Amino acid sequence: MNEIMLNVPGITCGHCVAAITASVGRVPGVTEVRVDVAAKTVRTLGTADPAAVRAAIDDAGYETV
Template structure:
């Protein structure tokens, strides 16, 4: 298991959290996604370490940016 934390900018509400959670959850190997709206942190637990580019693409698909 691997846990990584990313910072996402632009999230302002629960819908933002849901969008980011949904997109990041679709990355192969992701087991859990925990988004903290207040800090913008996204904690991702996966079977193997994730490439930053994969997470960036998922976050951008949701309409936000990695910090």
């Protein structure tokens, strides 16, 4: 199982958490998604491709750095 940790500066509230969690949770290979508002990070566990996780975050309307 791999961990992917991404910085997402646009995370500010519970709505952000819900939108990112839903979008990233649909990526094949993602088994767990954790969004931290305070740290402005998204952490996933599973076998997903990091590019697919980034694309899902972009699709949710947020930018990774």
